[in-house]
Amino acid sequence: MSEAVRAMLAAIQTVDEMIAAFGDERQCRRLLEALVWPNGRICPACGYKKTIPIAGRDMGRRRARPGLYQCSSGECRFQFTATTHTPLHSTKLPLSTWFKALWLMLQSDKGMSSVRLAEALGVSQPTAWRMGHALRLMVAREAPLAGTVEIDEFYLGGRLKRSPDAPPPGRGRKGQRRTTKAPVLAMVQRPEATTIGSSAGHARASVVEDLSFAQTEQVLEIGVDPRAHLMSDDWTTF
Numbered sequence: 001m002s003e004a005v006r007a008m009l010a011a012i013q014t015v016d017e018m019i020a021a022f023g024d025e026r027q028c029r030r031l032l033e034a035l036v037w038p039n040g041r042i043c044p045a046c047g048y049k050k051t052i053p054i055a056g057r058d059m060g061r062r063r064a065r066p067g068l069y070q071c072s073s074g075e076c077r078f079q080f081t082a083t084t085h086t087p088l089h090s091t092k093l094p095l096s097t098w099f100k101a102l103w104l105m106l107q108s109d110k111g112m113s114s115v116r117l118a119e120a121l122g123v124s125q126p127t128a129w130r131m132g133h134a135l136r137l138m139v140a141r142e143a144p145l146a147g148t149v150e151i152d153e154f155y156l157g158g159r160l161k162r163s164p165d166a167p168p169p170g171r172g173r174k175g176q177r178r179t180t181k182a183p184v185l186a187m188v189q190r191p192e193a194t195t196i197g198s199s200a201g202h203a204r205a206s207v208v209e210d211l212s213f214a215q216t217e218q219v220l221e222i223g224v225d226p227r228a229h230l231m232s233d234d235w236t237t238f
């Protein structure tokens with residue numbers, strides 16, 4: 001996340017100040033744009049740096065929505081907002097609600113449960129859970145792991161699913177995984193210093209649907225610097 005936005009969020013001390021800061025959608029949109037494009041607006045489809053605002057422009061049947069931009073590259077012409085291709089894409093919630101959630105999450109060092117987040121924001125608990133997940137992704141992609149990153153897979157969720165008449169546990173049928181456990185991709189950044197007592201590397205873990213190349217690539221794209229050196233012991237995807 002850009003330093004300016006982080007400093008701004010840290011400067012908000014009270015709930016009243018928070019309400020004033022995130023009071024209107026236009027203000028929140030400007031803040032989000034500063035957060036997503038700390039070095040100036042770029043096209044999320046092709047990376048082109050020339051883009052033009054088209055919000056409010058007559059689009060035939062309707063007017064272009066607030067915060068809409070268009071890529072100026074002749075081959076691209078992609079239309080986008082600050083949420084396009086981010087975890088906040090196609091949100092129905094007001095941006096002010098997202099910023100309040102981000103502020104609340106940054107306030108609590110140990111993270112905030114979705115139950116508490118739901119209470120504070122007046123949204124349902126599943127919504128709060130999804131928001132927390134999306135915001136952690138947003139923050140993570142602003143500070144990707146770099147240097148040498150070790151990748152490992154493991155499975156979450158304890159037991160194999162068994163029905164009483166199922167064959168005994170052990171090998172699954174050939175070519176078929178019987179586990180219902182969710183695969184998790186763990187990424188650990190190797191610490192720079194390797195002396196005793198130095199801090200461990202930053203780590204990140206993501207639950208994935210499967211360990212296919214596409215899923216893995218998606219996770220790594222968000223959490224790891226593209227220049228990082230990837231290492232994995234027993235993994236064929238690399």
Ligand SMILES: [Zn+2]
Pocket residue numbers: 043044045046047048071072073076077078
């Ligand atoms: Zn473009």
